[in-house]
Amino acid sequence: MKHKPVKQSSFFKLREGKIERTRRYCPRCGDGYVLAEHKDRWFCGHCLYTEWKKTR
Template sequence: MGKKPQKEKAPKPQIGKHYQEGKKKDSTCPKCGEGNFLAEHHDRLHCGKCGYTRWKK
């Protein structure tokens, strides 16, 4: 009796994290363009591609 092969899980769509009813929920990077979103930290917004940082007030 061997192990059963694991079933592959279908990838979940990630578009819902960034869009809400046709509007962009998160801000995009001004240097990289529309396709790159800024990661939201507790004190800043940061682009992982170019290193742009916008500090929150």
């Protein structure tokens, strides 16, 4: 197997009867394109959008 399968169920949580997102979506591509979380940044593999995390 070349890549590890993505667990879509890990992108959402159920709280008080409502579905809540656990991951961020790309502001350029819109809903459906989830940003990958790295140690120092958020990254969209579709449009190459990068958002750096704030460090202390």
